[in-house]
Amino acid sequence: MTFKDAAAAIAAAGRRMDAMGWVPATAGNISVLLGADRMAITRSGRHKGMLAPADVMLVDGQGASLEPGARPSYETLLHCGIYRRFPGTGAVVHGHSVANTVLSRRAGAEIRLAGFELLKAFPGGPTHDTEVAVPVLDNDQDIPRLQAVLDALWNRTSDAPPGYIIRGHGVYVWGADMAAAMTRLEALEFMLLCHLEEGRHTR
Ligand SMILES: CSC[C@@H](O)[C@@H](O)C(=O)COP(=O)(O)O
Numbered sequence: 001m002t003f004k005d006a007a008a009a010i011a012a013a014g015r016r017m018d019a020m021g022w023v024p025a026t027a028g029n030i031s032v033l034l035g036a037d038r039m040a041i042t043r044s045g046r047h048k049g050m051l052a053p054a055d056v057m058l059v060d061g062q063g064a065s066l067e068p069g070a071r072p073s074y075e076t077l078l079h080c081g082i083y084r085r086f087p088g089t090g091a092v093v094h095g096h097s098v099a100n101t102v103l104s105r106r107a108g109a110e111i112r113l114a115g116f117e118l119l120k121a122f123p124g125g126p127t128h129d130t131e132v133a134v135p136v137l138d139n140d141q142d143i144p145r146l147q148a149v150l151d152a153l154w155n156r157t158s159d160a161p162p163g164y165i166i167r168g169h170g171v172y173v174w175g176a177d178m179a180a181a182m183t184r185l186e187a188l189e190f191m192l193l194c195h196l197e198e199g200r201h202t203r
């Protein structure tokens with residue numbers, strides 16, 4: 001994929017996330033892998049619903065800017081961590097929805113989703129008749145330290161997680177390409193919203 005195509009896919013994903021209310025203010029970040037040591041990612045502090053090609057830039061596999069002086073997403077290392085850990089990943093999306101924020105603020109170490117038809121949208125989820133645990137981690141502005149917590153978590157499990165949620169902050173989801181990542185994000189956000197509504201109606 002060319003940088004131009006990647007920037008267009010990132011901007012389209014940002015518009016979709018904005019339309020859903022998942023990237024308020026300058027929240028969220030989005031990337032596409034372009035090669036073993038290269039990815040296109042949103043610049044820090046841009047509104048993800050109004051991205052122009054110039055709001056996307058190149059970094060290397062360690063998250064270092066390939067454009068002198070330019071500032072990629074503050075959370076670039078979390079994207080690098082996902083590409084490193086899950087080979088075959090081609091795109092990563094991060095958003096701050098009301099559902100993932102509210103639910104994670106009162107969750108423990110995971111949010112369990114069970115019995116939803118949309119669980120079939122997750123990889124390896126051929127049936128609704130299953131339960132998926134989405135990890136919830138405490139928020140941390142020290143991104144290398146947060147990535148170390150994620151690496152330790154992933155080392156303890158053989159499951160391929162559908163994504164993860166940072167408490168009171170937002171969700172990270174990925175896929176083989178942008179379409180797959182967005183399908184997974186939409187499915188997860190739908191189920192989280194159901195979870196939130198169920199909580200409201202059973203109180
Ligand atoms: C609007 S504050 C949100 C940031 O702290 C961060 O969590 C975020 O999602 C966007 O950061 P960015 O550096 O623009 O990629």
Ligand SMILES: [Zn+2]
Pocket residue numbers: 027028029094095096169170
């Ligand atoms: Zn964020």
